[in-house]
Amino acid sequence: MHFITVSQFAEQHDISERTVRNWCAAGKIEGAFLTGKTWNIPADATLPRKGKVKESPLLRRLREEKEGKVSGGIYHRTQIDLTYNSNHIEGSRLTHEQTRYIFETNTIGITDDTVNVDDIVETTNHIRCIDLIIDRTEEKLSESFIKELHRMLKTGTSDSRKAWFNVGDYKKLPNEVGGNATCPPEEVHPRMKALLSAYNAKPDKTLEDIIDLHQKFETIHPFQDGNGRVGRLVMFKECLANGIVPFIITEELKLFYYRGLREWGKVNGYLTDTCLTAQDYYKKLLDYFKIRY
Numbered sequence: 001m002h003f004i005t006v007s008q009f010a011e012q013h014d015i016s017e018r019t020v021r022n023w024c025a026a027g028k029i030e031g032a033f034l035t036g037k038t039w040n041i042p043a044d045a046t047l048p049r050k051g052k053v054k055e056s057p058l059l060r061r062l063r064e065e066k067e068g069k070v071s072g073g074i075y076h077r078t079q080i081d082l083t084y085n086s087n088h089i090e091g092s093r094l095t096h097e098q099t100r101y102i103f104e105t106n107t108i109g110i111t112d113d114t115v116n117v118d119d120i121v122e123t124t125n126h127i128r129c130i131d132l133i134i135d136r137t138e139e140k141l142s143e144s145f146i147k148e149l150h151r152m153l154k155t156g157t158s159d160s161r162k163a164w165f166n167v168g169d170y171k172k173l174p175n176e177v178g179g180n181a182t183c184p185p186e187e188v189h190p191r192m193k194a195l196l197s198a199y200n201a202k203p204d205k206t207l208e209d210i211i212d213l214h215q216k217f218e219t220i221h222p223f224q225d226g227n228g229r230v231g232r233l234v235m236f237k238e239c240l241a242n243g244i245v246p247f248i249i250t251e252e253l254k255l256f257y258y259r260g261l262r263e264w265g266k267v268n269g270y271l272t273d274t275c276l277t278a279q280d281y282y283k284k285l286l287d288y289f290k291i292r293y
Contacts, residue, residue, distance in 0.1 A: 001031075001168070002042075003041060024041070031148065056293070057292045061074055083130065102127070122157060134240075150167065170222050182220065183222070191220050207239070210242070214234065245283055250281070260275075
């Protein structure tokens with residue numbers, strides 16, 4: 001990732017360096033960090049969003065339960081269900097019960113089966129990713145935020161020990177998904193930049209806008225691996241950010257979900273209906289926990 005200085009960022013946006021430093025210190029510029037006394041700012045960082053998105057009852061409850069370490073609530077259930085299903089779709093062999101044990105006790109419980117260490121690491125990392133999107137829901141979606149999710153998801157895995165894998169950054173090698181070609185590595189950055197620019201330009205985002213973003217993201221397939229999980233985390237975040245009931249793609253919906261991704265642009269209803277079904281499941285949870293939507 002390329003970083004720029006405070007003065008370069010200030011010059012780009014025609015603002016004072018003092019303002020930029022204040023934003024960095026307040027955590028308002030995503031991805032900025034200190035080296036000694038010098039701020040390093042991602043080259044693609046954007047200006048802080050003006051104002052604050054009103055918290056939905058769900059987002060408020062998720063934050064309250066996260067901060068209070070509340071057990072047995074919607075935060076607890078979301079962490080387990082979203083982590084289990086998203087990882088399971090990608091081939092994790094951990095059970096729902098083992099996922100629950102990892103979240104609750106940092107162990108996998110008693111098992112007679114061989115357990116893949118990467119499955120455990122990616123489960124704990126995914127839990128941290130969910131915390132990140134809850135904490136930073138209001139942030140404008142950017143390349144640096146998406147890369148941060150990927151870095152968090154894949155850190156400590158066997159993939160992270162491969163130099164070519166490029167954890168936390170775009171892929172170096174061509175890849176495919178389901179036998180279909182994806183975006184060449186050299187085209188990933190311009191296509192991601194264009195995708196996010198078009199998406200962020202929409203003032204009032206709908207569920208279809210978010211689904212469209214997801215399908216285009218998966219078509220680009222910007223990372224060497226982990227694209228599906230990062231993409232579904234982004235969908236969950238953007239639903240929360242725009243007052244839309246989020247949803248979890250379950251194992252039972254996987255084949256319908258894959259068909260919907262393939263057919264988007266020809267028969268959008270396949271993917272939309274799958275997401276609406278998943279949304280109905282999540283609404284039942286909100287009804288149970290008496291959370292308005």
